[in-house]
Amino acid sequence: MKGYSNKVGIRSICIAFACFLVACTNDQAIKADLTAKAKEDKNFLGVRFTVQDKVVNLTGAVPTSEGKTALVQKVEKVHGVKSVVDQLQIAPVVFGTDYMLKQNVDSILQNYPGLQAIVQDSIVVLEGTVPKDKATKVVAAIQSLQPLALESRAVVQD
Secondary structure: HHHHHHHHHHHHHHHHHHHHHHOOOOOHHHHHHHHHHHHHHHHHEEEEEEEOEEEEEEEEEOOOOHHHHHHHHHHHHOOOOOOOEEEEOOOOOOOHHHHHHHHHHHHHHHHOOOEEEEEEEEEEEEEEEEHHHHHHHHHHHHOHHHHHHHHHHHHEEE
């Protein structure tokens, strides 16, 4: 009987741990996962995304309908995502000198699930929401990338 109760105890601990991992997926973890995927997938080039309450909001452009479908499906499969709001448009995506700046800005924004950035002509425009205690930090981090300009349309929340 001792061996049986140990197996049941270990199984219970494993199930509890798995439930804990699922419950611990938060918006920041989802945004970080999406940021990593965006660096590997060309369909993300013209896409911006925010995460709030495990709901991913996609905006921007994707060059083909096949690419759009693949991108949405990839986002839906990210661990912890409840749903995806698809506001993507099929349109040409141009990436040139802003590509590296966008990648670096997105790397910073992976820690700010409510923020997204439009990067064009070396100008960064922040949109979305950011907690008041993190607003100065995110602006300073993006300014350290030395864009031509940084415009914030973000709403600072208490």
